[in-house]
Amino acid sequence: MTNPEVQDEVQLACGSPSGQRGFGVLQEEEAGGESEADRMDGLQNTGHGEAEEPLPSLPVVARAPPCGDHAACSGGSCSCQGVRWMERSLRSMELQLQFLMSKADDLHDWLVNGQGHLDREALAAAVPSLLYTCQPYFNHLESSSVVSQHTILPYDVYTRRVQLLDFSQQLCDRLEQLVLTYASYNLLCLDETKPNSVSHFCVGQSRLGPLRVTAFRYCKPTAYLARTDTGLYKRMRWNVERLRDERQTDDEIEDGDTEYYFLCYEDIPNVHTDEDSQGVSHGSVVRMWSIGQWVQVIPATDDIYDWILCEVPQANYHRLLYLGSIEPSSCCATDYLQQLLLSHQTQE
Template identity: 65%
Template sequence: SFLYTCQPYFNHLESTARSNLLDFSQQLCDKLEQLMLTYARHSLLCLDETKPDSLSHFCIGQTQLGRLRLTVFRYCKPTPYLAQVNTGLYKRMRWNVERLRDGLQQAGGEQGGGSEDTEYYFLCYEDIPIASAEAFDESQGVSHGNVVRMWSIGQWVQINPNTEDIYDWIMCEVPQAYYHQLLFLGSDEPSSSGATELLQQLLCVGFSHSDVTSVENWTSFFQAG
């Protein structure tokens, strides 16, 4: 009975501590990003993905969700979705999602074999033209001239090469893929931790490749559940 009475306090402490850790993680990510941009401005490193010596992104953490292992990357600046093709999409984050074998999961992800498959998900934005800057409701986000910036989470779907043959990959100068949008986020850029949490929710419940939903509908779904 006493433990049951204390549970709300433990829940409050847990949520407060986790929130503080997420805030610290976000601050560290922001500071590291600014440091990388400063180095780039002084020509100490290159952020252009088309260059072989570029350093366009950095790892900001790894977590495991059942049989899924997520490795999270942050791009130092908005980077074209495809290196040599103008798709109008710019990526800000990437998640490598590995589906682990049973042996690897039981061993804590360190032994027992490799991953069965790796999927790639991205946080991207696209500048959508609007009729006029005055027609855009500034309370909903930030306009950039005659366009509004819209954010989404989507999956990398490989087009070329479309085989696992190592020779096809060697002959392919730049892999090509299309962006399969899964979750529409609106015009406000999410934090790194917030975007990762949304992707984790997507992966937890699974999703249909034919379904694209908005973050409002997705939030309502979890609140109703």
């Protein structure tokens, strides 16, 4: 018989419908005077609802400093309150991180440790549900760490931003490993051309003025185009939606209002390769990373009938930023993309 406690944990992880990935805007609620236990209970109940609805909210302490604008503060008391606020905020976010990481560890251990009494299909369904549950947390971390171009941050604010990005990176890495592990057991599909694929997951949404940026992480390098070998492999995608009005809903966003950017690598032949005595070359290619934009080629228009008749869309890759031979973390790559977008806004 199934262990009731373990079964409850699986049902908790399956809180949202299997496979749903609704990437709405984080709708924060007032934390009020909730205890830490209340906040964790609220976290456990996230992940419910239909995919097209806004993401469930995560009760968090992190709001605005109790004193308001730092520039308007004077005296040491305000500074001390701001420090205490940041400490409480980081502690709250760390507790939520620990909870989500423990859920990922549980799903990993139940599968790898061979607890055969657990239903494999239920475990497999719990993974996409956990990815869905983590999205509000990613959103809050991402929106809390965005800074304007050329902004000089106070040391304490800078330190908090680094810690928040570290939380995001830890959870991203853990979820990626979880998906890869389940895929190695043939319980999840990573082929993005399949309707039930878990090839990528959302790692945060933020606002940059009139732009709404949603980041996605591919669990493994994926061909840039599904049916054509371009030599490019993508690791991240960003949907950049241009909002004409802050109150604009997802249904009101037109196709032309969204641009797509990718973190990709390509293996470039190394012309400086040396051959050994047997004529074998070593290091014949160099892996180069870059951020580029999806430039649509087929279909040639945004007409809905052209899209219906087009089985697989195709696009060129317009390189915007070369990053060298070392793969950047997901947080660093998103930071690079945000700086690109901010620089374009300045030029406009």
